[in-house]
Amino acid sequence: MISQTPFQQFLAPRLRTMAKRIRSTIWEPVDTATAVARTEATHEHRFVVDVSEDDFAPVDLGKLPLTWGRKFQQCWWRIELPTLEGRHYLKWDDEGEATLYRRHGEG
16 A cells, blocks of 8 residues: 655656556466367376377367366367466366466477
């Protein structure tokens, strides 16, 4: 909260600083995914080492969110994101339970 001050000339810069600080804490939706691919849904649970590059098929970004399988099925997804400045959050809406594995760096 801004403390009271009798000096009105200091008010505008303080308000700008406060607005900037508040804006930095608000999440804003940004369409950042450049490519999305997924494997077929299956009841046979597979480890990532068992999934090959050929198992992935591209997903039309215009059709997301996507209902992808039945109860207790597993599906692997690959999402390509550009490098962005600052802190960003991925909101994944697939109407199911999901775990995210993040690959660091290239490869």
